Amino acid sequence: MTRPTTLLWLALLALLARPVQAALNVLACEPEWGALVTELAGDQARLTVATTARQDPHHIEARPSLIARAGTADLVVCAGAELEAGWLPLLQRESGNGRIQSGQPGYFEAAQHARVLERAAVADRALGDLHLAGNPHLHLDPRNLLRVSEPLAQRLAELDPANAARYRDRQRDFAARMGAAITRWEQRAAPLKGLPVVVQHKSWSYLVDWLGLKVVADLEPKPGIDPSAAWLGQVLETLKAQPARLVLRTAYQSPRASEWIAARAGLRAVELPYTVGGSAAAKDLFGLFDDTLARLLEAAK
């Protein structure tokens, strides 16, 4: 009789003492930062991504599920620059999780380690929903991913010192692959230099800056303000004087405005993945840029 009981106790003990597979619970605000965490941590991190490529990261609600994820997170990785201003502060305080508060090691903001464009000089909402800290869509310049990867790997190592060497090695490997890919992409994208485009929201500023595209017009009259019929009429006028070739939008934006302008101004409307998961081919950060360039080159033919 004692034997089965002993066995049961041993089994229970084994269950309790079972080495935890993932060392860190990571909550990434956007898919691009989730993908970077995967590159650096692999299965050392149990990753949850708060948003998908089909969602506008500005307009997320602090859903109960997200509060629950924030509650158990060891590390939160976000774009920063006020992109998550409407919901992340709520997650931080409703979670009651001291580790992920701003200023703690468990809170990582990519914008603090990247080259940030378009910092606003004046805080005036008449100019739209401006981010004083700059444009937060910074992952679309892959050189920013390189810049962010090193401090992020350091942060992972700080929170999980037992695996520090592993994060460092994975970061070196990622940097080597990303560096080579950037050279390859820049060569491939050479014909796109100076290509005149119309954008919808400032989502594309970093891509435009990196590839040397030329923005002729924005479908949003002001950042964060939806295109209106009157404004689209004005854009049409602008395009008569300064023709463009493509109009770019993300997977989470309605195709209506860009299709409308494309039909009238003789442009091609292109939906780019914008982030990981935004198209079937954008499975990871490398696929994101492979697919983005393929779509741009195809449309610019």
Next chain:
Amino acid sequence: MPAGEHEHGARGFNLDHTELVLSANVDPYFRGLVNVAYADDETSVEEAWFQTLGLGRGVTLKGGRFLSGVGYQNEQHPHAWDFADNNLMYGVLFGENLRQDGLQLKWLVPAQSFVELGVEVARGQAFPGSAAGGDRNGAGTWAAFAHVGDDIGSSHGWRAGLSWVQARPRDRAGVVEDLNDVEAATAFSGRSRTWIADFVWKWAPEGNSRERSFKFQAEYFRRSESGELACADNSASGGACGDVRDAYRARQSGWYAQAVYGFAPRWRTGLRFDRLDAGSVDLGANAGFLPASAFRPGRTSLMLDYSPSEFSRFRLQLARDKSMQGSPDNRVTLQYIHSLGSHGAHRF
């Protein structure tokens, strides 16, 4: 309705009230918020609290004056309501919201799904409590709540909860019309207990509410009060009351349910049903002076709103109001809500 609350809906143009909100992290340990509401003849501190940031293990402590965590709508200020006026249920329960001067301890259970438990102890000077209601330690209202919630796929999110509020009012003032149709001042002392069940469900295609979205929200309450009711002598003005104090027992219930559909970018429409049930009232000896109404107030509201941006909103609301006995009312409200300054929070 308890005395002294905001009155929404005077006829003609009116500036309802203006809220000034300051909120920031005080230091690495606390976050603070102050919300002051200004109206022409009054300034009221709606909220002024601190909340801990770093207790850890999912525990937060809030202290000061805050909106209680009970129910769903209670933590929303009027500018965040989906309709121009309050639902009848919250009106009858708390006036506007249950505002607590006290402490709140909340625990987010470390789990895959959202499970939140909270308890509150407060002075309870406002309805359903009363200024004189506190015990030796100044506690007059206790509340407890539990909320659970999660996502279903990427398109659906929900939250449900159960809450309990107990108050011990002493000489809580009320005004009723007695059997002679004369205004009578009443004072209630005893125990007030309220249960609230709440449910919210939101839908947006793939979680992207830009083009289309849907929100369903419903809450139900039961309140039982027992103690003593006194009816002040108003015989001088022809009233029926003559300073009688006797046992009082009442049980009421009610609910509201509302749905809001975002059918195009910037545009939303919504429908709300309100029902209250006067339930059973045992007035004791006061039954000879005060009416025991079996009236069941109700209201149906239809709204349409347009938001030029995240920071501004215009709303048209039509309501068929049967909340006052014998005088059904049709009401049209045109409302604007603007928010200035720092980015507001996107609560679920």
